[in-house]
Amino acid sequence: MDDFNLQSKTKLGIRTGKEYLEGLRDDRNIWMHGKKVDDVTKQDGLRRCAETLATFLDNQHHPKYISDLTYVDDDGDRCAIAFQIPMSKEDVKARGKSYYEWAKWSNGYFGRTPDYKNASVMSFAAATSFLEKGIKGQGGKAMAQNMLNYYNYARKNDKVLTHTLVNPTYNHQQGYKGKFSEKVALQVVKETDKGIIVNGARLLATLGPLADEIEVFPSTVLKATPDNIPFAFAFAIPLATEGLRLICRDSYDLGKSNFDAPLSSRYEEMDAVVIFDNVLVPWERIFMYGEPELCNPAFGETNAVVHMMHQVACLKLAKSEFMVGLMCSIVQASGRDKDLYTKGLIAEVMQMTESIRALLFSAEEQAHKDQYGNFIPLRYPLETSRNLYPRMYPKMIEILQILGASSLMATPSEADFSNEISDDVEKYFQLTNLGSKDRVGLFRLAHDVAISGFGSRQALYERYFFGPPALMASSYYDLYKKDDLIDRIDNFLKQ
Numbered sequence: 001m002d003d004f005n006l007q008s009k010t011k012l013g014i015r016t017g018k019e020y021l022e023g024l025r026d027d028r029n030i031w032m033h034g035k036k037v038d039d040v041t042k043q044d045g046l047r048r049c050a051e052t053l054a055t056f057l058d059n060q061h062h063p064k065y066i067s068d069l070t071y072v073d074d075d076g077d078r079c080a081i082a083f084q085i086p087m088s089k090e091d092v093k094a095r096g097k098s099y100y101e102w103a104k105w106s107n108g109y110f111g112r113t114p115d116y117k118n119a120s121v122m123s124f125a126a127a128t129s130f131l132e133k134g135i136k137g138q139g140g141k142a143m144a145q146n147m148l149n150y151y152n153y154a155r156k157n158d159k160v161l162t163h164t165l166v167n168p169t170y171n172h173q174q175g176y177k178g179k180f181s182e183k184v185a186l187q188v189v190k191e192t193d194k195g196i197i198v199n200g201a202r203l204l205a206t207l208g209p210l211a212d213e214i215e216v217f218p219s220t221v222l223k224a225t226p227d228n229i230p231f232a233f234a235f236a237i238p239l240a241t242e243g244l245r246l247i248c249r250d251s252y253d254l255g256k257s258n259f260d261a262p263l264s265s266r267y268e269e270m271d272a273v274v275i276f277d278n279v280l281v282p283w284e285r286i287f288m289y290g291e292p293e294l295c296n297p298a299f300g301e302t303n304a305v306v307h308m309m310h311q312v313a314c315l316k317l318a319k320s321e322f323m324v325g326l327m328c329s330i331v332q333a334s335g336r337d338k339d340l341y342t343k344g345l346i347a348e349v350m351q352m353t354e355s356i357r358a359l360l361f362s363a364e365e366q367a368h369k370d371q372y373g374n375f376i377p378l379r380y381p382l383e384t385s386r387n388l389y390p391r392m393y394p395k396m397i398e399i400l401q402i403l404g405a406s407s408l409m410a411t412p413s414e415a416d417f418s419n420e421i422s423d424d425v426e427k428y429f430q431l432t433n434l435g436s437k438d439r440v441g442l443f444r445l446a447h448d449v450a451i452s453g454f455g456s457r458q459a460l461y462e463r464y465f466f467g468p469p470a471l472m473a474s475s476y477y478d479l480y481k482k483d484d485l486i487d488r489i490d491n492f493l494k495q
Ligand SMILES: Cc1cc2nc3c(=O)[nH]c(=O)nc-3n(C[C@H](O)[C@H](O)[C@H](O)COP(=O)(O)OP(=O)(O)OC[C@H]3O[C@@H](n4cnc5c(N)ncnc54)[C@H](O)[C@@H]3O)c2cc1C
Pocket: 163, 164, 165, 166, 168, 169, 175, 176, 203, 204, 205, 206, 207, 271, 457, 460, 461, 464, 465, 466, 467, 468, 469, 470, 471
């Protein structure tokens, strides 16, 4: 780490990594590998990802990044730029620059960096007039104020958020019709003077065990029927809330060295199913309540989905660029970079990368004022990007497997370079343009992308994290401006 000032802050605003790690040491109820986790910052399988995120938070203070990643608010507090409400096209572009910088630190493999959720919280706070409509005009003002207060709390304390937007499916036919199951879905079971009591499950909280707070919001794409009142709400609570339990999948960080597992040793951000066992949600933490018709369009109407898609497009650009770099390195190592077929395969990935870049450019260049007087990037290019990437990324993985072939399996471990078979490894693993150790390191990286448990989870993440692709495509179709195009056909036929 460079020698820059990481003293504990005296004013509110961006936190240091140390402060983040200290904040995780609370009585959160996390279950992994059949056992309750004592301390997520010491738990194998979680610990190293927390440490990675801590270094990212420290980066915010670095002289190289501080002006691009933070802003000083009216109170003189330095906060993360994703929290800044954009008031101009330049502000939108500055957000994009900051997202892209964050993304490059992990080459897009840390999917849930805090800027993603910060963008969403900012959007809801910037659109409080939408929330004011809540409770048919009765309680909405208070809830809008709750949202503003929460935004300032998260912003001034640099909180790391996760979110859970989806109820588990019990019956797909009912689910497709927008009905949630009382047996499994998260629902309000009681109101008290302190707040609401909720019971049930939600999926899936990426980074859940390593977040400070969890947002429990309606889905961005799944629409509930108007009678789904007990299931309609938006709130945020600390991870260490009584009755809240996270059940993790197996960790893909198996304790290997950075050489042996370059990605999974650093970016295992974990996903967890979230159980609410009669959890009290205080009134002041509730932002929407009891109105499915308000919840259904919330992410669209507040433009939160637009700002989240903006962050995601920047992340996917960094990830795609990384894939191009990785593939070119692989083929250059063995001199296959002159081969027509090989170049054609990689050119396809280059074209996908440039498509994301062009969509991002288009969205930022056409940034415009929204209905609340703030600025947003143009929605269509970002919608296009979020609909394309779930198909692009698995295609990139397929191409990487085709390019890598058995080299993805010819991957001795770091220890084999210093034990009694090290001569074998040095001799038989070299390539025309790469020594053995560098070749093994390169293909171990490719293995972590294309073959490992970590890599497979990444592919699944790209397919699903933003919602079911079928529903995203259907909503894309609905949003698309089609009328003029249909008229053109009509007019042509009438000629
Ligand atoms: C790695 C990973 C991380 C995730 N992280 C988060 C997170 O942090 N927060 C969060 O809230 N969620 C998260 N998700 C969950 C994500 O939102 C869901 O996976 C997604 O919404 C799909 O829901 P589902 O998994 O229940 O699939 P299902 O609803 O069971 O869908 C299964 C299949 O049915 C199709 N389908 C669904 N509905 C319809 C329909 N009406 N008509 C036709 N076909 C349909 C889908 O396209 C899909 O192919 C994550 C998912 C993954 C895989």
